[in-house]
Amino acid sequence: MASVLCLLLLQLLPLFRPRRRASASFLFTEFLYPNFSASSVNYLDRGGFFLTSASSTFSASLSSDSPQSPFVFSIIHAPTTTVVWSANSASPAPYTAALSLSSSGLSITFSNGSVLWSTPHLARPAKALCLLDSGNLLLLDSVNVSLWQSFEHPIDTLLFSQRLPSGGSLSTTAGDYRLLVTVADAILLWSTGGDQQFWSFAGDPRSVKDSNAAISYMSANDSGLYLFAAGDRVVYTISLPTAKIRIMRLESGGLFRVLDYSGTGSSLNEVLKAPTGDCDLPSSCKQLEVCTTQGQGATCNCPAGFAASRGIGCTPTDGSTIASATSCVSDGSYRSLGSGIGYIVNKFTNPARSGGDLSSCRQLCTANCSCIGFFYKNSSRSCFLIKKQIGSLASTSNGGAFDSGIGYIKILSSPPSPSTESSGGSSSPHLLPIILPSISVFLLVIVLFAGIRWLHRRRIGQERRSRSPLSPVNEIHRLRKPSHFGDSDDFKSDSDSEEISIPGLPTRFAFSDLVVATENFSTKIGSGGFGEVFKGRLPDKSLVAVKRITASFGGGMHGKKEFCTEIAVIGNIHHVNLVRLRGFCAEGRRRLLVYEYMNRGSLERSLFPIPGREDPPLLEWPERMAIAVGAARGLAYLHSGCDQKIVHCDVKPENILLDDRGGVKISDFGLAKLISKDQSGFFTTMRGTRGYLAPEWITNSAISDRTDVYSYGMVLLEIIRGRKNRSTGVGGEGSSSSSSGGVDLGYFPMIALEMHEQGRYVELADPRLVRRVNEDEVRRAVRVALCCLHEDPSIRPTMTGVAAMLDGTAEVAQPRSELLGFLRLYGRGYVDSTGSSGGGWVAGTGTTTNSSVVSYSLMISQELSGPR
Ligand SMILES: *[C@@H]1O[C@H](CO)[C@@H](O)[C@H](O)[C@H]1NC(C)=O
Ligand SMILES: *[C@@H]1O[C@H](CO)[C@@H](O)[C@H](O)[C@H]1NC(C)=O
Numbered sequence: 001m002a003s004v005l006c007l008l009l010l011q012l013l014p015l016f017r018p019r020r021r022a023s024a025s026f027l028f029t030e031f032l033y034p035n036f037s038a039s040s041v042n043y044l045d046r047g048g049f050f051l052t053s054a055s056s057t058f059s060a061s062l063s064s065d066s067p068q069s070p071f072v073f074s075i076i077h078a079p080t081t082t083v084v085w086s087a088n089s090a091s092p093a094p095y096t097a098a099l100s101l102s103s104s105g106l107s108i109t110f111s112n113g114s115v116l117w118s119t120p121h122l123a124r125p126a127k128a129l130c131l132l133d134s135g136n137l138l139l140l141d142s143v144n145v146s147l148w149q150s151f152e153h154p155i156d157t158l159l160f161s162q163r164l165p166s167g168g169s170l171s172t173t174a175g176d177y178r179l180l181v182t183v184a185d186a187i188l189l190w191s192t193g194g195d196q197q198f199w200s201f202a203g204d205p206r207s208v209k210d211s212n213a214a215i216s217y218m219s220a221n222d223s224g225l226y227l228f229a230a231g232d233r234v235v236y237t238i239s240l241p242t243a244k245i246r247i248m249r250l251e252s253g254g255l256f257r258v259l260d261y262s263g264t265g266s267s268l269n270e271v272l273k274a275p276t277g278d279c280d281l282p283s284s285c286k287q288l289e290v291c292t293t294q295g296q297g298a299t300c301n302c303p304a305g306f307a308a309s310r311g312i313g314c315t316p317t318d319g320s321t322i323a324s325a326t327s328c329v330s331d332g333s334y335r336s337l338g339s340g341i342g343y344i345v346n347k348f349t350n351p352a353r354s355g356g357d358l359s360s361c362r363q364l365c366t367a368n369c370s371c372i373g374f375f376y377k378n379s380s381r382s383c384f385l386i387k388k389q390i391g392s393l394a395s396t397s398n399g400g401a402f403d404s405g406i407g408y409i410k411i412l413s414s415p416p417s418p419s420t421e422s423s424g425g426s427s428s429p430h431l432l433p434i435i436l437p438s439i440s441v442f443l444l445v446i447v448l449f450a451g452i453r454w455l456h457r458r459r460i461g462q463e464r465r466s467r468s469p470l471s472p473v474n475e476i477h478r479l480r481k482p483s484h485f486g487d488s489d490d491f492k493s494d495s496d497s498e499e500i501s502i503p504g505l506p507t508r509f510a511f512s513d514l515v516v517a518t519e520n521f522s523t524k525i526g527s528g529g530f531g532e533v534f535k536g537r538l539p540d541k542s543l544v545a546v547k548r549i550t551a552s553f554g555g556g557m558h559g560k561k562e563f564c565t566e567i568a569v570i571g572n573i574h575h576v577n578l579v580r581l582r583g584f585c586a587e588g589r590r591r592l593l594v595y596e597y598m599n600r601g602s603l604e605r606s607l608f609p610i611p612g613r614e615d616p617p618l619l620e621w622p623e624r625m626a627i628a629v630g631a632a633r634g635l636a637y638l639h640s641g642c643d644q645k646i647v648h649c650d651v652k653p654e655n656i657l658l659d660d661r662g663g664v665k666i667s668d669f670g671l672a673k674l675i676s677k678d679q680s681g682f683f684t685t686m687r688g689t690r691g692y693l694a695p696e697w698i699t700n701s702a703i704s705d706r707t708d709v710y711s712y713g714m715v716l717l718e719i720i721r722g723r724k725n726r727s728t729g730v731g732g733e734g735s736s737s738s739s740s741g742g743v744d745l746g747y748f749p750m751i752a753l754e755m756h757e758q759g760r761y762v763e764l765a766d767p768r769l770v771r772r773v774n775e776d777e778v779r780r781a782v783r784v785a786l787c788c789l790h791e792d793p794s795i796r797p798t799m800t801g802v803a804a805m806l807d808g809t810a811e812v813a814q815p816r817s818e819l820l821g822f823l824r825l826y827g828r829g830y831v832d833s834t835g836s837s838g839g840g841w842v843a844g845t846g847t848t849t850n851s852s853v854v855s856y857s858l859m860i861s862q863e864l865s866g867p868r
């Protein structure tokens with residue numbers, strides 16, 4: 001009903017056509033009325049826009065990166081496409097969700113009806129939604145009085161005439177920074193570090209004080225940025241050049257910027273930046289890195305005694321660990337940061353104690369678990385404690401006279417051998433002459449040894465290119481490769497150093513990193529082609545799926561260089577419907593692949609309930625179509641979108657992954673090529689899985705992209721029916737569904753063919769979806785699936801064609817029964833064998849298609865999917 005209404009409204013929309021304006025490319029209303037509903041699909045061709053202010057300056061939109069990706073309901077400054085407000089930026093809605101306007105307000109609901117976001121309870125029923133030229137979105141009652149307005153719920157941006165009241169704040173999407181207005185000031189806070197302050201309006205050299213009154217709100221107009229007291233009395237001013245449109249935004253790094261729009265063009269001009277200096281933010285550099293301004297930019301370096309460490313900033317070179325707010329240490333050992341290094345936050349913080357000496361400051365920090373370090377200023381005898389977290393440091397050596405004090409960082413554990421530390425300083429002068437030559441000799445030996453080995457391996461490599469089994473790797477050399485694989489990845493290199501020069505290689509992980517990330521491979525989330533898959537978390541907190549390629553498979557695996565070559569290819573394939581490869585590990589015989597994590601797992605999990613396990617939520621019909629189209633697009637891209645055609649070879653529901661943002665991604669692509677050529681005996685490289693295998697695997701004809709099309713057709717049928725093509729009944733509920741006759745008994749592709757011949761389609765859809773399917777779409781999907789199953793590969797459509805037929809942009813082809821006769825044969829074999837072998841997939845022998853006799857005398861009793 002809702003969707004019918006929505007469709008109706010869409011049909012009517014063009015009639016509304018408010019005012020046509022010369023510059024306006026979107027001809028939409030500035031008003032909408034209840035019982036309006038929009039999904040990102042409806043407005044796809046309009047960039048998601050559905051509401052535009054009178055002069056087209058601002059638009060409301062369901063914005064997403066690409067079709068079928070999650071959307072955010074936002075207000076956008078149209079000429080510059082700058083987002084100035086958004087409802088759900090922290091949790092984008094799956095594209096199947098919808099925005100609706102009813103008398104109780106605005107809401108974004110999932111396709112299952114639960115609410116993702118909504119306006120709070122309204123005092124009176126809403127009669128209209130309106131977008132003003134100021135960028136304010138209002139819900140109005142019957143007498144045009146505002147019930148709710150976006151200006152009162154700012155996110156990270158302020159506009160002209162918008163007021164940020166004292167107590168109110170702007171915050172970044174990630175929640176790591178805030179701009180807070182207090183009764184005395186407006187300040188910038190680093191929330192991650194426990195609200196450490198690093199800027200103040202009152203303390204900014206550009207601000208002018210006009211009065212002493214308590215601040216009531218912050219706002220901007222044509223001539224400046226102000227802190228006002230009650231009665232619009234100015235307290236502080238930062239003057240700015242005049243502008244037509246002014247956008248004040250707290251940006252993701254913690255920078256607060258004022259951007260002006262001149263009225264033409266599509267860009268914004270920065271007129272104010274706070275804080276001013278490049279080193280005045282806790283995130284100017286990474287943790288504990290010292291920021292030094294240099295001309296226009298800034299450089300980041302670790303203090304003496306510290307070294308850059310995997311993406312997290314600096315750690316002590318002696319191997320000890322920095323304390324964190326959660327680790328309570330009692331022994332209280334510290335590392336000095338040295339002089340000339342200050343912490344910006346101290347400028348805005350009151351000292352924890354004044355008048356004490358260094359050791360009392362140290363005791364103060366030691367006594368408190370949440371203290372992770374301190375700064376002591378000898379000149380004023382003041383003690384500043386660092387709580388929770390420390391950001392980047394600032395060099396004060398070029399900053400003149402002010403005393404930044406000396407910082408000390410709390411240390412968790414000391415390195416195991418303190419002897420090196422103590423002996424280093426005292427004994428080095430007379431030991432040096434002895435140690436130095438021996439070190440050089442040692443190095444020379446290593447270099448020579450490596451050189452000989454390299455030459456040796458090269459010769460062997462030329463003799464037996466791909467046959468060479470992986471030799472046990474010597475890990476003598478620990479090379480550090482500067483920023484080739486991202487700035488923080490050091491790794492162990494083997495002697496075949498040429499692998500490093502392969503361009504486009506994704507991030508390389510050390511095996512030990514992956515052990516940490518997966519907590520020693522403790523959470524298995526799947527096993528499939530090539531090996532097991534584990535859930536992991538990288539140091540940057542992102543979740544990943546780590547595929548550990550089975551060791552026994554290593555024998556058949558290419559050498560490391562070939563492996564890396566393939567990885568470089570796979571790693572450079574990017575498409576919304578393909579799982580992204582984030583990195584890999586190749587150490588010794590170990591081969592691991594690190595993929596982005598898809599939190600709903602595979603389609604198989606969502607589609608086929610497993611008896612005895614909690615049922616996943618039923619996939620509704622629109623979701624199924626979205627999955628079918630997404631998977632088809634992913635495969636189409638593999639077949640024709642990248643430089644090199646890639647045949648997947650193992651299309652099945654296990655390899656279609658889903659997430660709860662509506663993402664649909666194909667996994668395991670490109671891996672078929674990882675098996676070495678000397679394993680290319682026909683059945684050994686064959687990776688397809690029983691039930692999805694195209695006949696050409698068996699008839700020994702060429703494998704091509706159309707082989708994937710066949711498997712896809714099989715998957716599509718399973719998506720339509722919600723059960724395995726080769727199983728009886730829908731899991732658990734038996735096969736008594738009366739309306740669908742014998743549909744659940746037997747080989748589903750054969751039944752689909754028969755029903756197609758009788759023109760009965762709807763009965764083929766999943767019986768659990770009782771009448772919640774779109775009949776047209778079912779017919780279309782069944783026909784497309786059957787076309788994919790044509791016995792002759794050349795008669796099957798391409799994946800691009802399949803995607804177009806499914807999403808309705810191309811006419812659906814007519815399946816040809818005479819090319820599908822073999823399905824009946826498989827079906828008969830299936831039916832015959834169900835009683836005895838419990839669902840085995842056995843084909844009969846011999847059939848005549850057109851002229852040739854094809855023999856299916858093959859009994860496939862185990863999965864032909866290569867070693868697993
Ligand atoms: C909107 O729909 C509700 C129920 O769906 C109905 O009660 C109400 O009258 C409708 N309002 C308008 C303005 O059509
Ligand atoms: C509806 O779906 C969303 C995500 O798809 C999920 O978070 C929510 O729990 C579901 N609600 C119900 C009632 O099933």
Ligand SMILES: *[C@@H]1O[C@H](CO)[C@@H](O)[C@H](O)[C@H]1NC(C)=O
Binds near residue numbers: 142143
């Ligand atoms: C509310 O505003 C709209 C648009 O300006 C106008 O058409 C309508 O008459 C107004 N309603 C009332 C009750 O003022």
Ligand SMILES: *[C@@H]1O[C@H](CO)[C@@H](O)[C@H](O)[C@H]1NC(C)=O
Binds near residue numbers: 221222224
């Ligand atoms: C902006 O506001 C300030 C303070 O209220 C006022 O003095 C100034 O005239 C205003 N500027 C413009 C251009 O209206």
Ligand SMILES: *[C@@H]1O[C@H](CO)[C@@H](O)[C@H](O)[C@H]1NC(C)=O
Binds near residue numbers: 367368369370371387
């Ligand atoms: C430790 O420091 C935190 C933050 O300053 C403070 O809230 C807490 O009271 C202190 N605890 C002790 C025991 O002093």
Ligand SMILES: *[C@@H]1O[C@H](CO)[C@@H](O)[C@H](O)[C@H]1NC(C)=O
Binds near residue numbers: 378379
């Ligand atoms: C600290 O200041 C005192 C005098 O105020 C001075 O004697 C002492 O040497 C200073 N210490 C350091 C480390 O600068």
